[in-house]
Amino acid sequence: MYTGFKHLHSTIALVLLIVFAVVLVIHIIGYMTSADYSKGHRVSSLIGLIAAHLQLLVGLGLYFMSPLGISNLSGETMKDSMGRLYALEHPLIGIIAIALITVGYSRAKRAAASRQKYATITVFYALGLVLILSRIPWQTWALIN
Ligand code: HEM
Numbered sequence: 058m059y060t061g062f063k064h065l066h067s068t069i070a071l072v073l074l075i076v077f078a079v080v081l082v083i084h085i086i087g088y089m090t091s092a093d094y095s096k097g098h099r100v101s102s103l104i105g106l107i108a109a110h111l112q113l114l115v116g117l118g119l120y121f122m123s124p125l126g127i128s129n130l131s132g133e134t135m136k137d138s139m140g141r142l143y144a145l146e147h148p149l150i151g152i153i154a155i156a157l158i159t160v161g162y163s164r165a166k167r168a169a170a171s172r173q174k175y176a177t178i179t180v181f182y183a184l185g186l187v188l189i190l191s192r193i194p195w196q197t198w199a200l201i202n
């Protein structure tokens with residue numbers, strides 16, 4: 058179960074990074090060309106939201122299964138940068154990033170003007186992505202090492 062969740066979390070991470078890159082590029086182009094906000098744009102931002110929410114759910118599960126998650130939270134762990142990254146920084150910043158992405162998605166859904174939709178998705182998704190990128194355990198990510 059733990060191994061399965063770990064593989065799933067790692068695979069969704071890769072999908073999420075690719076989807077977010079695509080969503081950002083097409084929303085920035087849409088903003089710059091002042092094109093009408095299309096169904097394709099809406100669906101792309103929805104796929105990004107679903108990838109982020111799925112990752113949150115799997116990540117939360119993993120947090121309670123992994124030896125690097127809640128079971129490793131202690132004062133000693135805080136002195137070790139890798140331990141602190143897994144047990145605290147990665148999950149906490151990940152949750153904040155996904156909350157920002159959700160706020161962006163729902164604000165864009167309510168916005169009336171196309172340009173406002175493009176701008177809202179671009180700003181919130183980019184902020185979320187930067188936060189996520191800043192706290193991925195790059196040195197130990199099995200999929201890319
Ligand atoms: C810990 C688990 C989760 C939490 C806390 C959560 C939270 C939320 C919240 C607060 C919204 C409202 C956004 C809005 O205002 O429109 C939302 C919407 C949504 N979530 Fe999640 N979610 C979770 C897991 C999932 C999962 C596992 C999926 C799908 C695989 C998912 C798919 C969606 C979709 C499709 C929407 C609505 C998009 C729309 O309004 O068109 N979520 N979620």
Ligand code: HEM
Pocket residue numbers: 063066067069070073112113116117119120121123124125126143147148149150151152154155189193194197198199200
């Ligand atoms: C925001 C999006 C997120 C991304 C892109 C992401 C990505 C990753 C990646 C790439 C790894 C390394 C996997 C490996 O080495 O095979 C990882 C590990 C981990 N993540 Fe996330 N994560 C996210 C959110 C979360 C959240 C919200 C939580 C918990 C609440 C979480 C909990 C964990 C845990 C506990 C591990 C360590 C698993 C282990 O090696 O035992 N992640 N994550």
